[in-house]
Amino acid sequence: MKLGAFSISLSVKDIHASLAFYTELGFESLGGNAEDNWAIIKNEDTVIGLFQGMFEGNLLTFNPGWDQLAQNLNEFTDVRKIRAALQKAGLNPGELDTHKSIGPASFTFSDPDGNVILFDQHR
Helix, strand or coil: CCCCEEEEEEEECCHHHHHHHHHHCCCEEEEEEHHHCEEEEEECCEEEEEEECCCCCCEEEEECCECCCCCECCCCCCHHHHHHHHHHCCCCCCCCCCCCCCCCEEEEEECCCCCEEEEEECC
């Protein structure tokens, strides 16, 4: 099962202060818009999403269909198949945010320690 690109999504209080901090650590913009309260930043293979006011707490994020540069992969495991495999393994994944059988979809669930994992497919 291919989970897709991995990143940490941080819920931040001040997007501009967070961007300044991570820029000092060597991160560069990969996408997003600070004026819209979100930014995706990258340092080598490490990707962090910064989100102000969009969700509570931090998330482990997988993006099926993308590589670490947010480029489309030719082959990937669809988020629906990932969810079905997790369900079959007894991991109790959350509901999909859509009832469509193809295309963008996402769901969240928590690991045994309560860490929230987001599977977010954009295509």
